[in-house]
Amino acid sequence: MIEICFGPQVCGELTSAAGREWLVPDGLGGYAMGTVGGLRTRRYHGLLVVPGKTPASRKVGLVSLDPAVLLPSGARVRLGAHEWASGDVDPRGFELLERFDLVDGLPRWRWRVGDVVIERELAMLPGRSCLAVVHRLISGGPVELELAAACTWRDAHGERRADGPPLRMEQVDGGAVIEGAYRLSGPGWTPQGHWWRGVHHREEAARGLPAEEDLWYAGQFRDTLHRPGDTLSVLAWADDPAPAPPPATEVVAAARRRNREVVASAKPADEVAATLALAADAFVVRTNDAAVDVVAGYPWFGAWSRDTMISYEGLFLRTGRAHLGRELLRSYAATLSEGMLANTADTGRVEYNTVDGTLWFLHAVSRHVTVTGDTDLGDELLPALCEVVDAHLAGTRFGIAVDPADGLLTQGVPGAALTWMDARVYGAPVTPRHGKPVEVNALWINGLAGVAELAELAGRDADGLHRLHERAAKSFRDRFPTPAGWLHDVVDAPAPAYPLGGSAHHDDDLLRPNQLLAWSLPFAPLVPDPQTLDRVGAGLLTPLGPRSLSPDGPGFAGRHRGGPAERDSAYHQGTVWPWLIGPYADASRRAGRPVDELFAGLEAHLTEYGLGSVSETADGLAPHTATGCPFQAWSVAELLRARR
Known part of the structure; x- marks a missing residue:
């Protein structure tokens, strides 16, 4: 396949990074979707978007997993990206991206914080509304990594506001079930539960549509990455009677194999x-x-x-x-x-x-x-x-x-x-x-x-x-x-x-x-x-x-x-x-x-x-x-x- 790779000049410039979008489908009409820089520019962007009775009747669930690196010095470096109704973009994690690749159809990011390099890749489990996100320490360490889970549960064509009821969260082993609809699972889960108000979607504003929503900060995952190769993985999937999905690293590997087979069969x-x-x-x-x-x-x-x-x-x-x-x-x-x-x-x-x-x-x-x-x-x-x-x-x-x-x-x-x-x-x-x-x-x-x-x-x-x-x-x-x-x-x-x-x-x-x-x-x-x-x-x-x-x-x-x-x-x-x-x-x-x-x-x-x-x-x-x-x-x- 053609090489799709961007370095720090594209990743670190907001307009360039936000104007290029990736898509990872689940084979059912749902998807994960976002931009190179991690900034959500559409109300349709999210990490777990679940299909309904028809592919068009989708629901947005897990919106983002915002990484933060806690360095031995005590510094806390946030790697996510959000735009707010005030016009501010905060945090600005895209400025620390040294590379973005689309490999076998799957996105991969690399952030550099001094000598610490963190890589993220994600995939959907083929034929199931299930997301796997893997964070891996490439160099440096030890460091602690936090992942803040921003959530909603709404029609993909709309928005949800803080003036309505909070999201229902049921605590389960290793995570939570949100609105009885989807589950989050990973290490070191700490529930939170409050609104992030006034998230702005610039593409919706440009299309003359409602451009703001509020997100529910459900909680965070946390683990220590001691040496290169250590990972922090999170799974999110539509809560259904099916067995729990395999580990996140296996989901990514399976998706990569399948995509290669799709290409070969053509x-x-x-x-x-x-x-x-x-x-x-x-x-x-x-x-x-x-x-x-x-x-x-x-x-x-x-x-x-x-x-x-x-x-x-x-x-x-x-x-x-x-x-x-x-x-x-x-x-x-x-x-x-x-x-x-x-x-x-x-x-x-x-x-x-x-x-x-x-x-x-x-x-x-x-x-x-x-x-x-x-x-x-x-x-x-x-x-x-x-x-x-x-x-x-x-x-x-x-x-x-x-x-x-x-x-x-x-x-x-x-x-x-x-x-x-x-x-x-x-x-x-x-x-x-x-x-x-x-x-x-x-x-x-x-x-x-x-x-x-x-x-x-x-x-x-x-x-x-x-x-x-x-x-x-x-x-x-x-x-x-x-x-x-x-x-x-x-x-x-x-x-x-x-x-x-x-x-x-x-x-x-x-x-x-x-x-x-x-x-x-x-x-x-x-x-x-x-x-x-x-x-x-x-x-x-x-x-x-x-x-x-x-x-x-x-x-x-x-x-x-x-x-x-x-x-x-x-x-x-x-x-x-x-x-x-x-x-x-x-x-x-x-x-x-x-x-x-x-x-x-x-x-x-x-x-x-x-x-x-x-x-x-x-x-x-x-x-x-x-x-x-x-x-x-x-x-x-x-x-x-x-x-x-």
């Missing part, structure tokens, strides 16, 4: 592919009902069908997980209703509110069978896929239907935003895209051909599917090219002067990246013209992927910043989306254009924001600062897939 071609293979592993989880699913992004997203299906090939087929992918495709197929795939929202409700999630599902099944040769799965799911086609021909929810006039797919009702550009501000879609969106129809045409191929493999008549495909593809070629040289983003959109459903329509020729799918999919309706693709790239391409709107387009927003309304307004109006590098690279290959240089910026990005991973979004204007989730499934999956 058979990476180079160190970047190896890094991406491990990054992909974070998103593939087992939910509390043991089903395979995909977390769309950390730290705040859960499972979304569109994201899952766009990510499918990269996460499962490029990483040696086809057996898990097979299980996932079968479970998602069981959610089909009226020809639409369920979109399990982060609220926990099952909703049917995308026009493209189901079409991406057709693509994922087709790619699974093509790549693996698993025709048994194709045969099993073929009836469900044919029902999807029939439901779209007949018409289904939200006005989704095949237009009998041209065989293209139309969609949209007032207030709905059904494509992947689905941001809303005060309930109103920013980019409603009613009518016949370009990528939706490219996916529809691709899906018809894919289902026809599966039908032929199963020995069934596919003539009707081929006729549907050919008609839609011809209509696409007739309707979508623009005089400007690229493709319309939407055709037959309601004219601005008419309400949705009015008699007048127009064709939207804004330069957006959605047209890339018309050239990139396996059964794409068009072969890309190199000059056309060059014009698209000139308007959209950045080092971190294509923009969602050309800078000369009306409403272009070059910065994805501010409060929720400001950010959502910019979300698809110029913000960069790294996942689109996949379609852009595929289209470039088909056009005979070189692709290797397309990935240089994203490869360098692996050490810039979410360490070892790829962000959800970035600013549309230079220097294209990363925004959104630091760890995003489809961004990782498409880079991994497209690099080949």
Whole structure:
């Protein structure tokens, strides 16, 4: 894997150290997460974040273990880091960091206090909400080491304040059970029990969200490290009937072995592919009902069908997980209703509110069978896929239907935003895209051909599917090219002067990246013209992927910043989306254009924001600062897939 290592100049400078985040997932949707410098900048940061019934319904438990070194001289040196509502950052342990490494996906810190060097590493026990933190004396000593346990128990999207009840603590041998929910265990436990008030989260403030909370100081662990190699270890785990976890050093060793096996099973071609293979592993989880699913992004997203299906090939087929992918495709197929795939929202409700999630599902099944040769799965799911086609021909929810006039797919009702550009501000879609969106129809045409191929493999008549495909593809070629040289983003959109459903329509020729799918999919309706693709790239391409709107387009927003309304307004109006590098690279290959240089910026990005991973979004204007989730499934999956 690529080396991710920072020395004292990065670790000791607050902005640099706080702007780089690490993630250690538990395989269930929970995680440990923080920054290089140890400063918690998000309300989502914590050492034990536990998944609930869905990956999105997480609870923050153990927030931090703040080390303090007691030297023989009597000096007490604090190595933690907190920012307070006053603006103070205290303590400032990051200034004593001499090194941070991400090794096999696990973070490791080294603090130097004179001749005393303390190392910390942590891991999650795979498949269980269990954290292990190991502190080791590297040089110097003897010294005493204290670990102050700051705790909470709250929804990951919120905060807890001292004006509510204190946390319930039950003293047990070697530690405590907090709120009856999770347990802390380690040597020299001394209970405390009072509030630390006014902890500040700078990233939440920048996002226009509540930025302060109070933490419960539960107590401290303490031990003497006499000689190099001595350790002080702490375990924290969700309190459940399962046996107590193994020692912390064994948890770290087991996690390291597993991560190496994950990388090896992906058979990476180079160190970047190896890094991406491990990054992909974070998103593939087992939910509390043991089903395979995909977390769309950390730290705040859960499972979304569109994201899952766009990510499918990269996460499962490029990483040696086809057996898990097979299980996932079968479970998602069981959610089909009226020809639409369920979109399990982060609220926990099952909703049917995308026009493209189901079409991406057709693509994922087709790619699974093509790549693996698993025709048994194709045969099993073929009836469900044919029902999807029939439901779209007949018409289904939200006005989704095949237009009998041209065989293209139309969609949209007032207030709905059904494509992947689905941001809303005060309930109103920013980019409603009613009518016949370009990528939706490219996916529809691709899906018809894919289902026809599966039908032929199963020995069934596919003539009707081929006729549907050919008609839609011809209509696409007739309707979508623009005089400007690229493709319309939407055709037959309601004219601005008419309400949705009015008699007048127009064709939207804004330069957006959605047209890339018309050239990139396996059964794409068009072969890309190199000059056309060059014009698209000139308007959209950045080092971190294509923009969602050309800078000369009306409403272009070059910065994805501010409060929720400001950010959502910019979300698809110029913000960069790294996942689109996949379609852009595929289209470039088909056009005979070189692709290797397309990935240089994203490869360098692996050490810039979410360490070892790829962000959800970035600013549309230079220097294209990363925004959104630091760890995003489809961004990782498409880079991994497209690099080949």
